[in-house]
Amino acid sequence: MIDARQPAIAAETKPWRSAGTRPFISVKNIVKRFGDFTAVSNVDLDIYKGELFCLLGESGCGKSTLLRMLAGFEQPSSGTITIDGEDMARVPPDRRPTNMMFQSYALFPHMTVEKNVAYGLLREGLSRAAAYERAGEMLRMVKLEKQARRKPDQLSGGQRQRVALARALVKKPKLLLLDEPLGALDKKLREETQFELIKIQESLGVTFIVVTHDQDEAMTLATRIGVMKDGIIEQIGEPREIYETPNSRFVADFIGSVNLVEGRIDAVAPDLMRIQTEELGPVLLPPQTGYTRNQQVWGAVRPERWALSRAKPEANPNAWQGVVEELGYIGHMSHYRIRLDNGVLIRASQSNRLRDEDPISWDERVWISVQPAAFRVLTR
Numbered sequence: 001m002i003d004a005r006q007p008a009i010a011a012e013t014k015p016w017r018s019a020g021t022r023p024f025i026s027v028k029n030i031v032k033r034f035g036d037f038t039a040v041s042n043v044d045l046d047i048y049k050g051e052l053f054c055l056l057g058e059s060g061c062g063k064s065t066l067l068r069m070l071a072g073f074e075q076p077s078s079g080t081i082t083i084d085g086e087d088m089a090r091v092p093p094d095r096r097p098t099n100m101m102f103q104s105y106a107l108f109p110h111m112t113v114e115k116n117v118a119y120g121l122l123r124e125g126l127s128r129a130a131a132y133e134r135a136g137e138m139l140r141m142v143k144l145e146k147q148a149r150r151k152p153d154q155l156s157g158g159q160r161q162r163v164a165l166a167r168a169l170v171k172k173p174k175l176l177l178l179d180e181p182l183g184a185l186d187k188k189l190r191e192e193t194q195f196e197l198i199k200i201q202e203s204l205g206v207t208f209i210v211v212t213h214d215q216d217e218a219m220t221l222a223t224r225i226g227v228m229k230d231g232i233i234e235q236i237g238e239p240r241e242i243y244e245t246p247n248s249r250f251v252a253d254f255i256g257s258v259n260l261v262e263g264r265i266d267a268v269a270p271d272l273m274r275i276q277t278e279e280l281g282p283v284l285l286p287p288q289t290g291y292t293r294n295q296q297v298w299g300a301v302r303p304e305r306w307a308l309s310r311a312k313p314e315a316n317p318n319a320w321q322g323v324v325e326e327l328g329y330i331g332h333m334s335h336y337r338i339r340l341d342n343g344v345l346i347r348a349s350q351s352n353r354l355r356d357e358d359p360i361s362w363d364e365r366v367w368i369s370v371q372p373a374a375f376r377v378l379t380r
Helices: 062-073 113-123 128-141 158-170 186-204 213-222 237-246 249-254
Strands: 025-034 035-046 052-057 078-083 097-103 176-179 207-212 224-229 230-239 259-268 273-277 281-285 297-299 307-309 319-329 333-340 343-353 364-368 377-378
Touching: 035 062, 035 230, 052 062, 052 213, 062 078, 062 097, 062 176, 062 207, 097 158, 113 158, 128 158, 128 186, 158 176, 158 186, 158 377, 176 273, 186 213, 186 281, 207 213, 213 237, 224 237, 224 249, 230 237, 249 259, 249 297, 249 377, 259 281, 273 297, 319 343, 333 364
Parallel strands: 052 207, 052 224, 097 176, 176 207
Antiparallel strands: 025 035, 025 078, 224 230, 259 273, 259 297, 273 281, 297 377, 307 364, 319 333, 319 364, 333 343
16 A cells, blocks of 8 residues: 655755755766767756755756656766665666656556556556556545546546656656656646645655746745756755845846846945945945955845835835836736836836735836845846
């Protein structure tokens, strides 16, 4: 029987924060070249048992190639991959403690759902009774036991996705690799399925690595995210860390929406730091270490950190005037584009829960301000 009591990685544990904890998967200096093209370049990555780790990036950044190397479908040009303490260099795909779920799902159209799930077990020589018993357990877990006798073309997209997941998990892999697993679903079904995927992963305790280009999906699913660009991992961190403290302009711009201003550090003092920017003029920040005068930096501000008001804000040096050029209402949030007096366009957001009966609207002249601590200073 499948033991559904095994907990996934506990939220409070976070072994990546503890020095000396052995990773379940260790990728060291991995390089993959296809002729003169380097798809993956010197990647180091540790993933811990029970994680739901997301590799996030644009098409062609190397994330699927890295996943295929973990599965054994591609061989590294150099570097090592270790899974559960075993070097995978000479281990073929069918001998690795992994399984892979593809975006296409690749279900057999002539087989029933039950047969699709049991197929891999039967190929391995498991008895028909045992294979179908385990397939039934997995179908109950993904809530498809009533569809066991149907064919794939009689299922919805979300149901086919769950059949593919059940088939991938029925062999009890230690590691499940998912390549854009929700890419074929519409937006609403995709959002619902994300939470189902989390519940299944938590109930089984299997380590998941998910490849996706969807930032919202990665932020929803992941214990941690690795953001990839041009074959390298730009940053690894928990979703909140990636969003609130990006380490580069690329990560700041790729994850969510951001306002970026370029400037040079004009003053560094015990009580403040000032950046002289072309877009906003002088910007005051809290004191920070590690920076020097005249150093080139970029200031990043998320849209929701801006405050809008008709009256000039008091005691906030970071305030500018402009006109509401665009306004988008999407229910829980309103998105503004404010054209400042110097022509710079600022993106700001407000929760509609906080709006009064006389909300700021199109063509209004407003003050837009941000607290010094809301600026994230980037050096690259």
